Amino acid sequence: MRTYLGLDTSAYTTSVALVDEELNILSDERVLLKVDNNERGLRQSEALFYHIKNLPFLFEKIEPILSGHQVQALGASAAPRNVAGSYMPVFLAGLSSARSISTFSQLPLYEISHQEGHIMAGLIGNYSLLDKPGFLAVHFSGGTSELLVVKKAGGQNLLNIEAVAAxxxxxxxxxxxxxxxxxxxxxxxxxxxxxxxxxxxxxxxxxxxxxxxxxxxxxxxxxxxxxxxxxxxxxxxxxxxxxxxxxxxxxxxxxxxxxxxxxxxxxxxxxxxxxxxxxxxxxxxxxxxxxxxxxxxxADSHLSSDNAVGAAALAAYLHQQK
Structure with a gap:
């Protein structure tokens, strides 16, 4: 079976996921980063360190599923949003791992934004939205509060996203x-x-x-x-x-x-x-x-929070459009 691997290392969650050609979820593994009691978050350096520790553990968990499946492409979150200057160090953990796997295995890598991954995860089960001229999207989390206008794009991008309120x-x-x-x-x-x-x-x-x-x-x-x-x-x-x-x-x-x-x-x-x-x-x-x-x-409740399913699904979609 042909599969697609996704990685996402956000501010508070390390995520790895696998989907098949029809975007069925084969594996969705996550580790929530530990924050001490009475604290309101982590420094980027702390979160990056936890991601580096967590990724090998998550790859071990999906290894049995990889047996007998042929990975076709990878998707990884590279930045919070697909706009100039959007950057957070935490995404380097997943992106660096994905680049290493891509180089070693000669698999194509699709670098996406964390926001695109969220929207793609939300589109699972809501595919009819892609048949419309456009739709509004709300992205509300601990690091983003935006209302977006989303339209289907061509070429190397599935989505054209414009923030209209924040x-x-x-x-x-x-x-x-x-x-x-x-x-x-x-x-x-x-x-x-x-x-x-x-x-x-x-x-x-x-x-x-x-x-x-x-x-x-x-x-x-x-x-x-x-x-x-x-x-x-x-x-x-x-x-x-x-x-x-x-x-x-x-x-x-x-x-x-x-x-x-x-x-x-x-x-x-x-x-x-x-x-x-x-x-x-x-x-x-x-x-x-x-x-x-x-x-x-x-989005399904389990796909509302940070995950790598959207990255894997977007890689699958883009790869099959080539």
Whole structure:
């Protein structure tokens, strides 16, 4: 069977994946980088060191699957986004490994952006979006908060991606993690914050105002207000629910603004923040209301967070188009 290998070494996850010619996932292996309690992240040098340690372990895990399969090409994340000047040292771990494998085995290597990998992973199961003239895409994570217009491209690129709105300051994932850590939750705090928010049973949720303009949005004021409310003794469950609700409200507003501006009525939502069930539920309810009429498409929950499946799938697609 012909297979395609993907590598992604992001800020907090080491990932290796294999897909077949039809983009079926054969292996999806990841290691979440360890962050000490009460810390809000890792330095790039620390993360790079962990990736170098983790990659041989992940290759050992996929080795049994490689037996009897013929790898045709590799895909590796080389930068956060496919724009000039986009760079993070952590991606060198996966990219260097992929380049070494490519040189030694004489296999083609497709260097992609982390963002393209997220979108490609989200397109698995949502392939109908590629038949449309274009679609909106949300990429919300700890390092990116952007609304994009995505169109199918030709040549060496599958996707033409244009950012039309972005966070002015704090990213959505940073808001979740900073408030979560302040509550004593582990980093990254997304899953634990959602679990806490699910326990909120109040009838009148806290209202954290969202700040949204056509060109972007802000979460720094929300974080400041959350820290104040924690000091005032607001129940943690209520605050957790309010944080997720304000992220959903912010997304709803910016999506509607650009859906009306562009006439595009389909939106794909990817990135670690979009794995959150409370945010998903509110967006589906609000955006798919007949009065709004926007079609929401989500990556599978396990493909919302950082992974190498998108890199492998994009390599498979591009290689088969040659």
């Amino acid at each position: 966070g002015f300051d704090l990213h959505a994932g940073q808001l979740v993690d900073r408030v979560g850590v302040a509550m004593g939750l582990p980093f990254p705090a997304g899953a634990a914050l959602e679990e806490m928010a699910r326990r909120y049973k109040g009838e009148h949720p806290l209202n954290l105002p969202s700040y949204v303009l056509e060109e972007g949005f802000s979460f720094s004021g929300v974080e400041t207000r959350c820290q104040q409310l924690l000091k005032e003794g607001v129940p943690r469950e209520a605050l957790a629910f309010a944080v997720l609700r304000v992220i959903a409200n912010t997304l709803e507003k910016i999506i509607v603004i650009h859906a009306n501006k562009t006439g595009i009525k389909d939106v794909l939502l990817v990135g670690g923040v979009m794995a959150n069930g409370i945010i998903r539920e509110r967006l589906v309810k609000r955006l798919e209301h007949p009065a709004v009429g926007i079609n929401t498409h989500f």
